[in-house]
Amino acid sequence: MGDEPELKGHLNLVVALPPEAKPLIRHFGLEFKSGDTFKVYANGGETIHLIISGVGKVSAAAAVSYLASLSRGNSATAWFNVGVAGHKTLSVSTLVAAHKITDAGSGRSWYPPMVLDLPCGTAAVRTVDKETHDYPDGCLVDMEATGFYATASRFTSHELIHCLKVVSDNSEQNDLDYGTVAKMISEHLDAVETVADQLLQLSIEKSDRQAPPSHLELFLQQWHFSVTRAHKLEKLL
Numbered sequence: 288m289g290d291e292p293e294l295k296g297h298l299n300l301v302v303a304l305p306p307e308a309k310p311l312i313r314h315f316g317l318e319f320k321s322g323d324t325f326k327v328y329a330n331g332g333e334t335i336h337l338i339i340s341g342v343g344k345v346s347a348a349a350a351v352s353y354l355a356s357l358s359r360g361n362s363a364t365a366w367f368n369v370g371v372a373g374h375k376t377l378s379v380s381t382l383v384a385a386h387k388i389t390d391a392g393s394g395r396s397w398y399p400p401m402v403l404d405l406p407c408g409t410a411a412v413r414t415v416d417k418e419t420h421d422y423p424d425g426c427l428v429d430m431e432a433t434g435f436y437a438t439a440s441r442f443t444s445h446e447l448i449h450c451l452k453v454v455s456d457n458s459e460q461n462d463l464d465y466g467t468v469a470k471m472i473s474e475h476l477d478a479v480e481t482v483a484d485q486l487l488q489l490s491i492e493k494s495d496r497q498a499p500p501s502h503l504e505l506f507l508q509q510w511h512f513s514v515t516r517a518h519k520l521e522k523l524l
Contacts, residue, residue, distance in 0.1 A: 299358055307369060308328070311369065344414055403449065447490060
């Protein structure tokens with residue numbers, strides 16, 4: 288038997304806007320990879336990819352599907368949405384993680400499992416179809432989270448899918464200034480990295496659990512198995 292392959296975690300970042308992407312691209316050392324349908328960036332080992340989806344849940348869903356194919360993602364790949372959102376009372380530039388994501392149109396909700404050691408507080412996120420300054424009490428308001436989460440959940444388990452939002456506007460400051468979005472994201476890069484590192488570790492652990500048992504090849508070499516029985520043996524081991 289040859290050397291065992293090195294296990295690596297894989298993380299796919301999804302952001303809506305170029306100003307949200309710019310600090311992340313610089314922080315994680317990503318380089319431009321593709322720009323045919325969406326702009327995609329990756330690090331040297333291609334363990335981290337970032338895609339700029341554009342605004343809206345439909346665009347976010349399409350970007351997740353595109354990146355899943357381009358990055359050859361699998362069920363051990365982690366997915367991470369970072370962006371801005373509005374909130375009625377939280378101060379601008381506050382960092383919040385999503386513990387509930389609700390689609391305003393359909394009423395359907397998703398609940399990211401709180402398995403990470405989060406560097407910030409949490410709140411519910413309500414995804415709307417168009418920009419609004421109507422902030423439901425206690426909820427963040429964005430335009431991408433449900434498209435991102437619902438689609439990513441087709442490719443991996445919910446523990447590996449999370450959203451971080453930076454408050455960009457509230458009831459007193461509701462004129463969203465896209466010129467300051469990059470600065471807001473930059474203020475929380477350490478927190479973003481903390482979550483990213485944990486997601487990568489979960490990705491490694493899940494990949495390890497899904498890898499064929501190290502002694503499977505010994506059994507297959509010693510005895511003859513049909514393809515069906517070989518699959519059964521792998522599951523048993």
